[in-house]
Amino acid sequence: MSHVWRARVTAWCLCCLLWLAAPAAAWWDESMDECPPVPPVTTWYGEIRDRLARDYPDRALDPLIVVRIGEQRLYLIRHGVPFLDYPVSTSRYGIGNRDGSLKTPLGVHQVRRRIGEDAPLGTIFRGRANTGRIANILTTPETSPEDNITSRILWLDGLEEGVNRGGEVDSFQRFIYIHGTDEEGLIGQPASDGCVRMTNAAVIELFDQVPLGTLVVIVE
Template sequence: MSRSVLLAGGLVSLLVLGTTVAEAQTISLPLPPDAKTVIDKPTATASAAELAAVAHELRKRYPGPHDDHVIVVDIRQQRLYLLHDGRLQASYPVSTSQWGIGNREGSNRTPVGVFRIAQKFGQGAAPGSIFKSRRDTGQIARIITNPENRSERDLVTSRVMWLTGLQPGFNEGGDVDTHSRYIYIHGTPEEGRIGMPSSHGCVRMKNDEVIALFNRVPVGTLVYIAPGDRPLTDIPNRL
């Protein structure tokens, strides 16, 4: 992404015609032929005990003023879990990168490891609002519910939670800096593809669900994106 035009994983935001409602043009697109992902088939959701163990370990390793909240994103399951004081509060389907996992700048892959929510944007914005450079444009995206159809552009909608890495040399600093890669948890018009890898690096959510999550977590919340090729409690520091 550039700093002047918002990119959710590397593509330019939709140039919208009109003044009030933006309709994303839809086309049928297969996954790129070189797409790689750890996902093979759906697996059982994580147990409450496993998630509690992960939250406990994260809070011990990365103490902070808001470590009572922990978000766990499981790449293999394409699912986000919200915990408070080690107890599961909510679970949502998500969409991570169609190119799999990777922490390097320019990869268009979803980074893994431990992060915090550095900033939040969109309080009070209408569901489906299109954001450009993290600012509400006042335009509303048309939601695409057919998974065979794709938005022509990679729009960011409803809410934005900007992540920063906590593991120097792995997802923080240099060419692996998550914040500089503009990696967000955000809404998307491609709701029909939630639950399958479809993004350009960010963690996408349905619009009503990203609003619900946004309202429940403060800036500083720990976020763990698990690669899915190992137990959740095996927190990676290299790929």
């Protein structure tokens, strides 16, 4: 967790403790307006949690990754609350599960393989193999000549038969990853060929917190 994030969480917790410790009229003053706002209730997470508890009762939900395509954001859920969130880039062709569509599939997945541990930031992977080369990371909204996969790879395996598993809709066989990119300037908008792209620093941070088998839910 970054120092900035820790500071925000600590400040918010202190505000909550003060609120619980005394009547509002007794201690509230204008200085308290500087407290970080209470995070909004994530009703979408409750729906996902309930569905996973029903359909996958034996699977751990901590940690849990949720990708919200409409927001172009990825959320890491810890202890039942959004712990970290990152801007991402999903397919520029939209949502879909068919092989060859180059679209991002919906549904419940798991992290089946973790690739790139300890590789330097920006390391280029070809066929999931470390090339030993470092990419030139573009931070302006432009495409790179090579469209490299960089830094880390979380290879996703679909868990819903006929939706993202088996036949022509198999996410694992389609090589659907969460991965770093050399096109960081396009993060936050649909720009990939089906995968979920992240900035290199973000995918390394995420990679370090999710073990094999972590559930990944991709929703609209």
